[in-house]
Amino acid sequence: GAVVSQHPSRVICKSGTSVKIECRSLDFQATTMFWYRQFPKKSLMLMATSNEGSKATYEQGVEKDKFLINHASLTLSTLTVTSAHPEDSSFYICSVRSGASGNTIYFGEGSWLTVV
């Protein structure tokens, strides 16, 4: 399967600051990446679909100006949480879509964000 690197794995930031999470596809070029948020003991909630070279498609209820997504290259998508608040503390996971072996998504290791 594909190798997806997500960084940082854990980050603590102060309220009001911004933090960036990177998602890299290490062994193939990904035109589509996805960002999820996972609350404790819950399933994944899709936040947005990141498309290389174009604007991300956000799910209903997700603030575009708060969760900035950039997919500037075929191997890198970034999620920036702007003006972070404690309620933004969560586990964020990215995935990449591969069509090579039957439309499959592969996940990063996730990033724990704690806003203090």
Next chain:
Amino acid sequence: AQSVTQLDSHVSVSEGTPVLLRCNYSSSYSPSLFWYVQHPNKGLQLLLKYTSAATLVKGINGFEAEFKKSETSFHLTKPSAHMSDAAEYFCVVSEARNFNKFYFGSGTKLNVKP
């Protein structure tokens, strides 16, 4: 519309006994079906997938799943549970008409008792 139902939120088995995690789906189009495993504080790892080839799919770590169209099911099984299998398992469905849509089940937490 697509939907995925994982019938059990928690399953508890003893080490060495069989595992059955149930998943039912609804799909109007040819579905692709996946099982992922998530260990605590980790991302999701692909266990196996069905994409219209053989209906019995073998995955990693001894897991397998059978696609049953008549029952709209894709249950995950393993003959003998190991302590390291304790984790959260997600059933995921996508359909041929929209490659960017993946539908997640609510997850099943597998507990393995010594």
